Amino acid sequence: MAQILAPSTQWQLRTKLTSMSSSPITPKMWSSILLKQNKKGAVKSSSKYRVLSVKSVGGTINRMEDLLNLDVTPYTDKIIAEYIWIGGSGIDLRSKSRTISKPVEHPSELPKWNYDGSSTGQAPGEDSEVILYPQAIFKDPFRGGNNILVICDAYTPAGVPIPTNKRHRAAEIFSNKKVVDEIPWYGIEQEYTLLQTNVKWPLGWPVGAYPGPQGPYYCGVGADKSFGRDISDAHYKACLYAGINISGTNGEVMPGQWEYQVGPSVGIEAGDHIWCSRYILERITEQAGVVLSLDPKPIEGDWNGAGCHTNYSTKSMREEGGFEVIKKAILNLSLRHKDHISAYGEGNERRLTGKHETASINTFSWGVANRGCSIRVGRDTEKQGKGYLEDRRPASNMDPYVVTSLLAETTILWEPTLEAEALAAQKLSLKV
CATH class of the missing domain: 3.10.20.70 (Glutamine synthetase, N-terminal domain)
Known part of the structure; x- marks a missing residue:
């Protein structure tokens, strides 16, 4: 009679792992495999050591992950x-x-x-x-x-x-009764660039070389257009879990560059949410082995920089007749242009060149639907006669406490002289 030989336990285990190599092996799956083998009594060993990790095509899973994911809630109030x-x-x-x-x-x-x-x-x-x-x-x-x-x-x-500590001064401005009564809203568009760890070159770019010119990457889809989507998505969900008021995300014009939006947020909350979202992004890129850059012009040449456009409105701007309030706010902003620029991020002069959807750092301008201006007003705001303005000058590395509080101070608390106001109105063609 022919003898039928059953495959060895080791072979069966190897086969199971190989068949599952197309998807990650979780610690739970690994434990399940070992448990089934132990129940069969097929594995006999006097070794006191336990398997600490298993290498598969998908990567290395080890017991440390169990500890990192350990839920201690049932065992302590701490x-x-x-x-x-x-x-x-x-x-x-x-x-x-x-x-x-x-x-x-x-x-x-x-x-x-x-x-x-x-x-x-x-x-x-x-x-x-x-x-x-x-x-x-x-x-x-x-x-x-x-x-x-x-x-x-x-x-x-x-x-x-x-x-x-820029938060302290911001909190003073946001606690002023005039500012409180205006309920300032902010929507902040945080752009950032992902860099390869060792070479500090954008993610997805050939090392020491350049990808194809800008055009297909903005909100692009595909392995040759989108680099770092998993990081962006992980960050999106982590922010929602944390309670951050994140409202969207998208791939940016330069490949390897992304943006997420936080808001609308009221007052000091805007700065708190942006700083926490940045911390979460730093932690995620740390885990991914990718470097996060908030440099406003990470790559010189014909490439977009990274900004932190800040959308802003007050209660008066959002009510009927608000467009006139917006134009008065723009007038004030024009008179304090240098003050704002000096507080809008280091290295911003490399970004605000008048090219790549920016205005010149030396010239204040505004326009409806014009992304090449210092201040942009949306078509809907113009049509409805109320709404918000977008300050396109802040760099990606700006301090949100500084930018948000300075906007409130300039447009709500600060009053220019009549002479300066008249001169600015004439220069900007503002009908106030």
Whole structure:
């Protein structure tokens, strides 16, 4: 009688893994395979070691992922709070974690904390303690559960805001009764560029060379047009989970460049949401092994720069007759053009050249549906006689606390002299 030999357990296991190589193997699937083999009693081993990882075509899955995804909620009331602040450059983000005894709903329930300011360029070594004040809370999309992200601003031990704390001044402006009554809305369009890690060259670009000219990439679809969509989509969902008021996303004109929009947000909330969304994006690109750049002109030449267009309206602008209020606001903005430009991001002069959908940094202009102006007014706003304006001058690396509060200050609180107002009205052809 012929002897029928059954395949070995190892061969069966290898076959299962090979057949599933077209899709990622999760830790749960790996555990299921091992469990089935152990139940059959086919595998006998005296080894005390457990399998830590398995390599497949799709990548490496290891037990650390189980711990990273571990839900501790059933076992403790404690949560992890990730305190986030802005570093010494005014654009770099820093964070560290601490355990909180129970879930919280408001920043006032969280303790103040401190950090070594001499290591972030924000304090001298002989007096390096900087105090973090919790200001806004978001759900943590990385740890899940009741864990939170905490946006903080920074103060000296005496309670004085440090120079890089732009939130403090913004909060003062947004708490002014005139500003509060106008309920300022913001919709911020954050553009960013994804770079390859080692060469700092845009994602999807041939190293040391250039792709085809701009044209097919804006909102493009396809492997030769869209580079980094998974990062954009992951960021989109993570922001929604966190409670950030993200309203959309799209591929940008330069390949490897993306944009997402946050808003409408009211007052100081706009800055909190943009900073938290940037932190989440930094964390996602960190995990993806891609470098995030907010440089306003990452590639010189015939390529679009990266901006942070800021859509803005007040209650008066949104009501009947609002177009006249918008034109008065534009007049004020024209008179403080230099003040705004100086606060709208480092390196912005490389972007605001009058080309690639920008106005010249030295000249203030406005127009209806004109993307080559400093201030753009939409066709719907003109038609309806009310709505909003778009400030196209801010760079991608701007501080949203500065830009949003400066817009409110210039258009609501600041009053030009009659002579300056008349001269500006004549120059801009504004019928006010």
